[in-house]
Amino acid sequence: MPLESEIKAEAIKLGFVVCGITTPAQPETFGAFQSWIEAGCHAGMDYLARPGSLSARENPASLLPGCRSVICVGLSYPPPEQPAPASRSGLGLIAAYALLPDYHHVVQAGLEKLAARLPGLAGRSVQSKVCVDTSPILEKDLARRAGLGWIGRNSLLYAPRLGSYLFLGELLTDLELLPDASLQGDPCQDCRRCVDACPTQALRPDRSVDARRCLSYLTIEHRGSIQSDLRPLLGWRVFGCDTCQAVCPLNQAAPTSASALPVISAHPDLLEELALSQAAWKAKYQGTPVLRAGYAGYRRNLAVALANLRPEGAFQALQAALEEELSPDLRDTFRWALEQLQAPDVKTKS
Numbered sequence: 409m410p411l412e413s414e415i416k417a418e419a420i421k422l423g424f425v426v427c428g429i430t431t432p433a434q435p436e437t438f439g440a441f442q443s444w445i446e447a448g449c450h451a452g453m454d455y456l457a458r459p460g461s462l463s464a465r466e467n468p469a470s471l472l473p474g475c476r477s478v479i480c481v482g483l484s485y486p487p488p489e490q491p492a493p494a495s496r497s498g499l500g501l502i503a504a505y506a507l508l509p510d511y512h513h514v515v516q517a518g519l520e521k522l523a524a525r526l527p528g529l530a531g532r533s534v535q536s537k538v539c540v541d542t543s544p545i546l547e548k549d550l551a552r553r554a555g556l557g558w559i560g561r562n563s564l565l566y567a568p569r570l571g572s573y574l575f576l577g578e579l580l581t582d583l584e585l586l587p588d589a590s591l592q593g594d595p596c597q598d599c600r601r602c603v604d605a606c607p608t609q610a611l612r613p614d615r616s617v618d619a620r621r622c623l624s625y626l627t628i629e630h631r632g633s634i635q636s637d638l639r640p641l642l643g644w645r646v647f648g649c650d651t652c653q654a655v656c657p658l659n660q661a662a663p664t665s666a667s668a669l670p671v672i673s674a675h676p677d678l679l680e681e682l683a684l685s686q687a688a689w690k691a692k693y694q695g696t697p698v699l700r701a702g703y704a705g706y707r708r709n710l711a712v713a714l715a716n717l718r719p720e721g722a723f724q725a726l727q728a729a730l731e732e733e734l735s736p737d738l739r740d741t742f743r744w745a746l747e748q749l750q751a752p753d754v755k756t757k758s
């Protein structure tokens with residue numbers, strides 16, 4: 409069996425659902441990425457605009473001396489529940505990927521095992537480097553070039569039959585491997601469902617996302633207050649957003665089972681969550697991506713969701729939280745939420 413096939417077979421044995429190979433040449437979308445940065449679409453993610461980060465994204469080979477090939481893999485995770493619960497009163501919503509143990513560790517561990525098997529497969533010592541989400545690499549573009557799938561209008565990678573509920577990872581190696589061909593065609597054709605369904609019109613015509621408007625960014629990465637005109641559009645989301653994936657017809661046949669199972673509920677009770685101390689919150693979400701929002705960011709999201717959903721007891725709970733809160737940003741959000749609860753009920757877009 410050719411070495412490339414043996415490597416892919418090992419990746420599948422390790423639990424990855426797709427595996428392809430590409431070169432470390434400059435990703436085709438690097439120019440578009442630069443324009444995205446120049447337009448400010450990276451919002452507060454300043455690390456993306458740093459010179460070292462840009463040059464690594466332009467030249468993936470710089471991440472590993474002697475790099476000759478990039479092995480791209482994907483791991484499936486279960487799609488969000490369909491349909492959403494009929495009664496949403498008082499319940500928040502956490503994005504599907506965050507219900508599992510932190511995927512960085514899972515993908516990293518799988519790729520480390522694959523890296524450890526390369527010398528045995530190749531019959532020589534092999535230099536390699538594992539990259540997951542935190543490495544400066546245009547992973548969706550490399551995965552597309554490695555034949556794993558296409559980029560949809562919502563900017564995500566779609567693998568044939570598997571859809572977009574995938575965690576991606578890369579293994580850079582000094583092995584000279586035969587690259588795979590990228591897939592032809594456009595799976596979106598004239599569909600625009602994700603663009604139309606995005607609550608904040610964050611999807612751009614070039615298939616990128618304006619993070620300044622994206623609820624996924626705003627509820628997870630953003631620090632400080634969320635701009636007030638976007639708060640009602642959060643609806644019941646307290647961590648992440650699956651809307652542009654959930655409406656996609658390409659995801660309707662996505663497998664519902666995956667190697668990892670959810671370890672937390674997608675629908676936390678907002679009032680119970682607001683009552684959690686920092687230590688209790690950390691203990692509850694230990695090992696999951698939810699910690700990424702930080703305690704303050706998560707409470708900010710809770711306050712906005714409480715204002716949007718208006719469950720019984722929200723006013724008293726927010727008032728008590730405001731009395732104890734020292735952070736000026738959080739105090740502002742709590743005050744805003746209390747004002748919303750005093751105003752007449754207006755239905756928010758979800």
Ligand code: SF4
Nearest residue numbers: 606622623649651652
């Ligand atoms: S994650 Fe949500 S807010 Fe962000 S682009 Fe998709 S639908 Fe829009």
Ligand code: SF4
Nearest residue numbers: 560561596599602656
């Ligand atoms: S919803 Fe339609 S346009 Fe958006 S990614 Fe899916 S197929 Fe493409």
